[in-house]
Amino acid sequence: xxxxxxxxxxxxxxxxxxxxxxxxxxxxxxxxxxxxxxxxxxxxxxxxxxxxxxxxxxxxxxxxxxxxxxxxxxxxxxxxxxxxxxxxxxxxxxxxxxxxxxxxxxxxxxxxxxxxxxxxxxxxxxxxxxxxxxxxxxxxxxxxxxxxxxxxxxxxxxxxxxxxxxxxxxxxxxxxxxxxxxxxxxxxxxxxxxxxxxxxxxxxxxxxxxxxxxxxxxxxxxxxxxxxxxxxxxxxxxxxxxxxxxxxxxxxxxxxxxxxxxxxxxxxxxxxxxxxxxxxxxxxxxxxxxxxxxxxxxxxxxxxxxxxxxxxxxxxxxxxxxxxxxxxxxxxxxxxxxxxxxxxxxxxxxxxxxxxxxxxxxxxxxxxxxxxxxxxxxxxxxxxxxxxxxxxxxxxxxxxxxxxxxxxxxxxxxxxxxxxxxxxxxxxxxxxxxxxxxxxxxxxxxxxxxxxxxxxxxxxxxxxxxxxxxxxxxxxxxxxxxxxxxxxxxxxxxxxxxxxxxxxxxxxxxxxxxxxxxxxxxxxxxxxxxxxxxxxxxxxxxxxxxxxxxxxxxxxxxxxxxxxxxxxxxxxxxxxxxxxxxxxxxxxxxxxxxxxxxxxxxxxxxxxxxxxxxxxxxxxxxxxxxxxxxxxxxxxxxxxxxxxxxxxxxxxxxxxxxxxxxxxxxxxxxxxxxxxxxxxxxxxxxxxxxxxxxxxxxxxxxxxxxxxxxxxxxxxxxxxxxxxxxxxxxxxxxxxxxxxxxxxxxxxxxxxxxxxxxxxxxxxxxxxxxxxxxxxxxxxxxxxxxxxxxxxxxxxxxxxxxxxxxxxxxxxxxxxxxxxxxxxxxxxxxxxxxxxxxxxxxxxxxxxxxxxxxxxxxxxxxxxxxxxxxxxxxxxxxxxxxxxxxxxxxxxxxxxxxxxxxxxxxxxxx
Numbered sequence: 070x071x072x073x074x075x076x077x078x079x080x081x082x083x084x085x086x087x088x089x090x091x092x093x094x095x096x097x098x099x100x101x102x103x104x105x106x107x108x109x110x111x112x113x114x115x116x117x118x119x120x121x122x123x124x125x126x127x128x129x130x131x132x133x134x135x136x137x138x139x140x141x142x143x144x145x146x147x148x149x150x151x152x153x154x155x156x157x158x159x160x161x162x163x164x165x166x167x168x169x170x171x172x173x174x175x176x177x178x179x180x181x182x183x184x185x186x187x188x189x190x191x192x193x194x195x196x197x198x199x200x201x202x203x204x205x206x207x208x209x210x211x212x213x214x215x216x217x218x219x220x221x222x223x224x225x226x227x228x229x230x231x232x233x234x235x236x237x238x239x240x241x242x243x244x245x246x247x248x249x250x251x252x253x254x255x256x257x258x259x260x261x262x263x264x265x266x267x268x269x270x271x272x273x274x275x276x277x278x279x280x281x282x283x284x285x286x287x288x289x290x291x292x293x294x295x296x297x298x299x300x301x302x303x304x305x306x307x308x309x310x311x312x313x314x315x316x317x318x319x320x321x322x323x324x325x326x327x328x329x330x331x332x333x334x335x336x337x338x339x340x341x342x343x344x345x346x347x348x349x350x351x352x353x354x355x356x357x358x359x360x361x362x363x364x365x366x367x368x369x370x371x372x373x374x375x376x377x378x379x380x381x382x383x384x385x386x387x388x389x390x391x392x393x394x395x396x397x398x399x400x401x402x403x404x405x406x407x408x409x410x411x412x413x414x415x416x417x418x419x420x421x422x423x424x425x426x427x428x429x430x431x432x433x434x435x436x437x438x439x440x441x442x443x444x445x446x447x448x449x450x451x452x453x454x455x456x457x458x459x460x461x462x463x464x465x466x467x468x469x470x471x472x473x474x475x476x477x478x479x480x481x482x483x484x485x486x487x488x489x490x491x492x493x494x495x496x497x498x499x500x501x502x503x504x505x506x507x508x509x510x511x512x513x514x515x516x517x518x519x520x521x522x523x524x525x526x527x528x529x530x531x532x533x534x535x536x537x538x539x540x541x542x543x544x545x546x547x548x549x550x551x552x553x554x555x556x557x558x559x560x561x562x563x564x565x566x567x568x569x570x571x572x573x574x575x576x577x578x579x580x581x582x583x584x585x586x587x588x589x590x591x592x593x594x595x596x597x598x599x600x601x602x603x604x605x606x607x608x609x610x611x612x613x614x615x616x617x618x619x620x621x622x623x624x625x626x627x628x629x630x631x632x633x634x635x636x637x638x639x640x641x642x643x644x645x646x647x648x649x650x651x652x653x654x655x656x657x658x659x660x661x662x663x664x665x666x667x668x669x670x671x672x673x674x675x676x677x678x679x680x681x682x683x684x685x686x687x688x689x690x691x692x693x694x695x696x697x698x699x700x701x702x703x704x705x706x707x708x709x710x711x712x713x714x715x716x717x718x719x720x721x722x723x724x725x726x727x728x729x730x731x732x733x734x735x736x737x738x739x740x741x742x743x744x745x746x747x748x749x750x751x752x753x754x755x756x757x758x759x760x761x762x763x764x765x766x767x768x769x770x771x772x773x774x775x776x777x778x779x780x781x782x783x784x785x786x787x788x789x790x791x792x793x794x795x796x797x798x799x800x801x802x803x804x805x806x807x808x809x810x811x812x813x814x815x816x817x818x819x820x821x822x823x824x825x826x827x828x829x830x831x832x833x834x835x836x837x838x839x840x841x842x843x844x845x846x847x848x849x850x851x852x853x854x855x856x857x858x859x860x861x862x863x864x865x866x867x868x869x870x871x872x873x874x875x876x877x878x879x880x881x882x883x884x885x886x887x888x889x890x891x892x893x894x895x896x897x898x899x900x901x902x903x904x905x906x907x908x909x910x911x912x913x914x915x916x917x918x919x920x921x922x923x924x925x926x927x928x929x930x931x932x933x934x935x936x937x938x939x940x941x942x943x944x945x946x947x948x949x950x951x952x953x954x955x956x957x958x959x960x961x962x963x964x965x966x967x968x969x970x971x972x973x974x975x976x977x978x979x
Contacts, residue, residue: 314371
C-alpha cells in the first residue's frame with residue numbers, strides 16, 4: 070500500500086512537470102500592448118481621448134489616466150474584467166450615439182476581440198519598443214546553403230549583420246543577390262565613405278586584387294574626405310549656415326564650427342563625447358578652445374537683427390528650437406508639439422517640455438546684433454599676453470578671479486547688454502543704446518561683484534559728454550561719473566565705480582549743453598563688471614591693466630558659442646500657456662521625461678547633465694537614433710523609415726533584432742565609434758550585393774526593405790557636384806577655412822540691407838568641395854537647392870528626394886557642370902579615335918565599360934555636334950569661354966562629356 074502511494078505521487082509529480090513544460094513551450098497567448106494595442110488606440114481613440122482632448126475625462130495616453138475615474142465617477146477600464154469595463158462596452162454598442170469611436174466606423178471584430186482580451190488579461194501597460202533595449206541579442210544561426218553561409222569573399226555572409234538579413238530573406242522566400250562587380254563596389258564604397266569616387270591608384274589596387282576589400286575600407290576611412298562627407302550629413306542636422314536667417318539674413322562667421330565637425334569625424338571622436346562637447350562643452354572643467362567651438366551647434370539657431378523686433382521673443386524662439394532640435398537629432402522624438410499640449414501619441418506631458426526647456430533657458434545669448442557671446446581667436450603673441458595677465462592675477466590675487474578674467478578675454482562675458490535698458494527719455498535702443506542731451510535710462514538688477522570699476526563698450530562722435538550713473542533714480546547716490554569724448558570707432562573703456570555687493574538698479578544720464586538736443590551723444594553696446602585685479606606690485610599693475618584693455622579692444626575673428634549665465638543671473642523657466650511665450654504660468658525646474666531613462670542625481674541640473682543623460686547606456690534612443698541615421702545614409706532608408714520619429718506613430722523597424730544588436734554593439738563593443746559602426750555595415754555581404762533588380766524582387770519588395778539587393782540611390786546634391794569636379798580633375802583638396810563662393814548664375818543673390826554680393830572665388834577656392842560653399846539661408850546655392858539640399862533654417866534629419874526637370878537643367882546648363890564637362894573632354898581628346906575617346910570618358914566618369922548601344926548614341930551626339938560647330942564656329946567661343954583656341958572637336962566632346970555627366974549611372978550610387 071505504501072509503495073502504491075509512492076508510485077501515485079511519482080506519477081502525479083511527473084504529470085505536473087510535463088504540464089509545466091508544455092505550458093512553458095507552447096506559444097505565448099499574451100496580448101502585447103506596444104505591438105497589438107497601442108496602434109489600435111492611436112488610430113481610433115487617441116484624438117478624442119489623449120494629449121489634446123480628454124472627452125468624458127478619459128485619456129488613453131498615460132497609464133495613470135487610462136485607469137483613473139472618468140467624469141462618470143468610475144474608471145472606463147477595469148483591469149481583468151472586460152465585461153464590466155465601459156471602454157469595451159461602448160465599443161460593442163449598436164447605437165451610434167453611444168458607440169465608440171464616436172461618429173466613426175465601428176472597430177473590426179478582430180480589433181474588439183483583441184482589446185477585450187487585453188483588458189481580461191489585466192490591461193497591462195507595456196513600454197514602447199523604442200524606449201528599452203534588451204541586454205543581449207543572439208545572432209541567428211547561418212543557413213548552410215551553398216554560396217550563402219561561406220565566409221570567403223564570394224559568400225553572402227561576411228559578418229553578423231548578414232545572419233539577421235538572411236533569416237528575414239528566407240522567411241520571405243527570397244535569396245540574396247550575388248556580389249557586385251569589383252569596379253561597382255569600389256565606386257559605391259568610396260562614394261559612401263568619402264563622397265567621391267576612388268582615386269585611380271586605390272581603384273586599380275583593389276580591382277586587380279593587390280589589396281583586399283577590407284584594406285580598401287580601412288584606407289577610405291582614414292582619408293580626410295571621410296570627415297568632409299559625413300560632416301555634410303551632420304551639418305544638415307546642426308542647421309549650419311553662414312548667415313543669421315530671417316528677413317535681413319546678415320552674414321555670420323560660423324565656419325570654425327564646420328571645421329570642428331570635420332576634424333571630429335576624421336579623428337573618430339566617440340559619439341558620446343561628440344554629443345557632450347556640442348551640447349555642453351562650455352560647462353566642462355576648464356574647457357579647451359575646441360570644446361567651446363563645439364557648442365556653436367546650438368548657436369546655429371537663427372538671429373533676428375531687424376530693427377523693431379523684440380529680442381526676448383527671438384531669444385525664446387532660439388531656446389525652443391534647441392529643445393526641439395536636441396530631441397529630433399539625438400532621440401528621434403517629435404517633442405515640438407509638447408510645447409502647446411501633452412503629446413497626442415507619445416507619453417510626454419506638456420509640463421515636461423518646459424522641464425527640458427529649463428536646461429537651455431539659462432544660456433547667455435540674447436538675440437543681440439553682434440551675436441554675443443562670441444569666442445575670440447587670438448594670435449599666438451596675443452595668447453602669450455593673455456597668459457601673462459592670467460598668471461599675474463593668479464599669483465597676486467586668486468585663481469578664481471584669474472579665471473573670470475580668462476573667460477572675459479575669451480568670450481567677453483558676463484555683460485549687461487544695452488537692449489536690457491528699460492524706461493528711457495531723449496534716447497532709444499535699437500541694438501545699441503543712444504542718449505541725447507539730458508537723456509536718461511534705467512538698467513535694473515545689476516550685480517557688480519563688488520567691483521571698483523565698470524567696463525563700457527561704446528562709440529561717440531562728440532567731445533565733452535558727462536555720463537553719470539546713480540543708484541535707483543535721478544536723486545540717487547552717484548556711483549560713477551566720467552566724461553565721454555569722440556572715439557575712433559568702438560571702444561572698450563574702464564571707468565571707476567563705487568564698490569557695492571548688492572544688486573542695483575542703475576539710473577544712467579548724459580549731459581552735453583554744447584551740442585544740438587537732437588544729436589546722439591554716444592552709442593553704448595554693453596556694461597560689464599569684474600572683480601578687481603590685485604593692484605600690487607604697484608609697479609607692474611599699469612602694464613597689466615594696459616595690456617588687458619589693449620586685448621579687449623583688439624578686433625579678432627570670432628564665433629558665436631554657448632555660455633551659461635552666472636548664478637546671480639539665472640533665468641526662471643515657466644510653462645507657457647498654449648505654447649505662447651507671452652502667457653507664463655507655473656515655474657519649473659530642469660528635468661527629463663519620466664517615460665524615458667531615469668535621471669542620475671550625480672549629474673548637474675544643466676546642459677552638461679542633460680548631455681550625460683542623453684548618452685547614458687540606460688538611454689536606448691540615442692544609440693538607436695544614430696544607428697538608424699547612419700544606416701539610412703548608406704542604404705537610402707533607415708531600419709526605421711521615419712528617421713525623425715521613433716515614437717508610437719513611427720514605422721516599425723524592418724529588422725528589430727538587428728536594430729537592437731547594432732545599437733548594443735555601437736555602445737558597448739565599439740564604445741560609440743561611428744567609424745566602427747560604418748565599417749560593420751559596409752563590410753557586410755548585404756552591402757556588397759549587386760543592386761540589380763528583377764521582376765520578383767520589385768513585386769515583393771520595391772523599396773528594398775528586406776535588402777535582397779545592394780543599395781541604389783541618387784547621390785546627394787553635394788556629391789553630384791563634387792563627383793563632377795573629381796572626374797574632371799578640377800577638384801581642390803584644400804581643407805578648412807572661410808566658406809567660398811563658387812560660380813553660380815547671375816542674379817540669384819539679391820541681398821537687402823547690407824548690399825552683400827556673391828563674389829565668385831578665384832583660384833583653387835573656385836573648385837573646393839561642396840561642404841565649404843557659402844550658404845545664405847534666404848538664398849541657398851541654387852544647384853544644391855534644386856537637388857534637395859535645404860536652407861538650414863531648421864534642423865533637417867532627412868532630406869526629401871525628388872526627381873524634377875529642373876535637376877536636368879542644372880546639370881546640363883549650370884556653369885560648374887559645363888566647365889567640368891569641358892575638362893573631362895580635354896582628357897577624352899588625348900585619344901584621336903572618337904570611339905576610344907568616348908569609352909575613356911565614360912569609364913572615367915562611372916568606372917564602367919560602355920556598352921555598344923550607349924556608345925552608338927553618344928557617337929551620334931558627337932557627330933551632330935561637331936558638324937554644327939564646324940558650320941557655326943562662333944558658337945564654340947560662346948560655348949567654351951575657357952579656351953580661346955578651342956576647336957569643333959573639343960566642343961563636341963564637351964557636349965558628349967556633359968551628356969555622360971547627366972546619365973543615371975553618374976548621378977546614382979550603383
